Amino acid sequence: QAQLTESGGGSVQAGGSLSLSCAASMYGYSRYSLAWFRQAPGKEREGIATIDRDHQSTYADSVKGRFHISRDNAKNTLYLQMNSLKPEDTAIYYCAAAIGWVRTFIVNDYRFWGQGTQVTVSS
DSSP states (O other), X not given: OOEEEEEOOEEEETTOOEEEEEEEEOTTGGGEEXXXXXXXXXXXXXXXXXXXXXXXXXXXXXXXXXXXXEEETTTTEEEEEEOSOOGGGOEEEEEEEEESSOOOOOGGGOOEEOOOEEEEEEO
Protein backbone atom coordinates (compact mmCIF):
# COMPACT_ATOMS: atom_id res chain seq x y z
CA GLN A 1 0.00 0.00 0.00
CA ALA A 2 1.38 3.40 -0.98
CA GLN A 3 1.94 6.05 1.64
CA LEU A 4 2.59 9.77 1.16
CA THR A 5 3.79 12.05 3.94
CA GLU A 6 3.98 15.83 3.61
CA SER A 7 6.27 18.08 5.61
CA GLY A 8 7.48 21.67 5.60
CA GLY A 9 4.30 23.55 6.32
CA GLY A 10 4.19 26.42 8.75
CA SER A 11 3.45 30.09 9.19
CA VAL A 12 4.99 32.90 7.17
CA GLN A 13 4.33 36.53 6.43
CA ALA A 14 3.05 37.67 3.07
CA GLY A 15 5.84 37.86 0.54
CA GLY A 16 7.76 35.06 2.21
CA SER A 17 8.65 31.57 1.04
CA LEU A 18 8.08 28.00 2.15
CA SER A 19 9.20 24.69 0.78
CA LEU A 20 7.04 21.58 1.10
CA SER A 21 8.18 18.00 0.71
CA CYS A 22 6.22 14.80 0.18
CA ALA A 23 8.02 11.56 0.91
CA ALA A 24 6.53 8.48 -0.71
CA SER A 25 6.64 4.86 0.23
CA MET A 26 5.53 3.03 -2.88
CA TYR A 27 6.78 0.62 -5.49
CA GLY A 28 7.52 2.06 -8.89
CA TYR A 29 7.48 5.70 -7.78
CA SER A 30 8.86 6.95 -11.11
CA ARG A 31 5.81 5.59 -12.92
CA TYR A 32 3.42 7.84 -11.02
CA SER A 33 2.25 11.30 -11.88
CA LEU A 34 2.23 13.57 -8.85
CA ALA A 35 0.43 16.70 -7.79
CA TRP A 36 -0.08 19.24 -5.07
CA PHE A 37 -3.57 20.22 -4.02
CA ARG A 38 -4.74 22.58 -1.33
CA GLN A 39 -7.91 23.14 0.61
CA ALA A 40 -8.80 26.35 2.38
CA PRO A 41 -11.46 26.46 5.11
CA GLY A 42 -14.93 26.28 3.63
CA LYS A 43 -13.62 25.69 0.12
CA GLU A 44 -13.22 22.68 -2.13
CA ARG A 45 -9.89 21.00 -2.63
CA GLU A 46 -8.12 22.55 -5.62
CA GLY A 47 -5.19 21.38 -7.67
CA ILE A 48 -2.32 23.81 -7.97
CA ALA A 49 0.59 21.94 -9.57
CA THR A 50 1.24 18.64 -11.31
CA ILE A 51 4.32 16.85 -12.54
CA ASP A 52 4.08 13.76 -14.69
CA ARG A 53 6.35 10.81 -15.33
CA ASP A 54 8.35 12.85 -17.85
CA HIS A 55 8.76 15.70 -15.34
CA GLN A 56 6.42 17.89 -17.35
CA SER A 57 4.67 20.30 -15.01
CA THR A 58 1.47 22.31 -15.04
CA TYR A 59 0.28 25.04 -12.71
CA ALA A 60 -2.97 26.65 -11.75
CA ASP A 61 -3.19 30.30 -12.71
CA SER A 62 -3.36 31.25 -9.04
CA VAL A 63 0.20 30.04 -8.39
CA LYS A 64 1.86 30.27 -11.79
CA GLY A 65 5.14 32.15 -11.59
CA ARG A 66 5.29 31.89 -7.79
CA PHE A 67 5.32 28.12 -7.09
CA HIS A 68 7.60 25.46 -8.50
CA ILE A 69 6.97 21.72 -8.42
CA SER A 70 9.75 19.17 -8.73
CA ARG A 71 10.43 15.52 -8.00
CA ASP A 72 13.44 13.41 -7.13
CA ASN A 73 12.72 9.83 -8.13
CA ALA A 74 15.92 8.59 -6.47
CA LYS A 75 14.57 9.83 -3.13
CA ASN A 76 10.90 9.10 -3.81
CA THR A 77 10.19 12.71 -2.92
CA LEU A 78 8.02 15.45 -4.36
CA TYR A 79 8.67 19.12 -3.65
CA LEU A 80 6.80 22.40 -3.84
CA GLN A 81 8.75 25.64 -3.59
CA MET A 82 6.39 28.48 -2.76
CA ASN A 83 7.54 32.07 -3.19
CA SER A 84 5.82 35.44 -2.90
CA LEU A 85 3.21 33.90 -0.66
CA LYS A 86 -0.12 35.65 -0.19
CA PRO A 87 -2.73 35.38 2.57
CA GLU A 88 -5.01 33.63 0.07
CA ASP A 89 -2.47 30.82 -0.15
CA THR A 90 -3.43 29.82 3.39
CA ALA A 91 -4.69 26.24 3.25
CA ILE A 92 -3.91 22.64 4.01
CA TYR A 93 -1.60 21.36 1.30
CA TYR A 94 -1.83 17.77 0.08
CA CYS A 95 0.34 15.72 -2.22
CA ALA A 96 -1.26 13.11 -4.43
CA ALA A 97 -0.20 10.34 -6.79
CA ALA A 98 -1.79 8.86 -9.88
CA ILE A 99 -0.71 5.90 -11.95
CA GLY A 100 0.45 6.80 -15.45
CA TRP A 101 0.45 10.16 -17.18
CA VAL A 102 -1.95 12.50 -15.41
CA ARG A 103 -1.84 16.27 -15.64
CA THR A 104 -5.27 17.13 -14.39
CA PHE A 105 -6.45 18.93 -11.29
CA ILE A 106 -9.28 16.46 -10.81
CA VAL A 107 -9.28 15.00 -7.32
CA ASN A 108 -10.71 11.66 -8.40
CA ASP A 109 -7.88 11.12 -10.90
CA TYR A 110 -5.44 10.65 -8.01
CA ARG A 111 -5.43 7.38 -6.13
CA PHE A 112 -3.09 8.09 -3.23
CA TRP A 113 -3.06 11.07 -0.88
CA GLY A 114 -1.00 12.40 1.98
CA GLN A 115 -2.48 13.57 5.24
CA GLY A 116 -1.82 17.25 4.51
CA THR A 117 0.31 20.00 6.01
CA GLN A 118 -0.92 23.42 7.11
CA VAL A 119 0.38 26.58 5.45
CA THR A 120 -0.62 29.90 6.98
CA VAL A 121 0.28 33.23 5.40
CA SER A 122 -0.34 36.37 7.43
CA SER A 123 -0.69 39.85 6.02
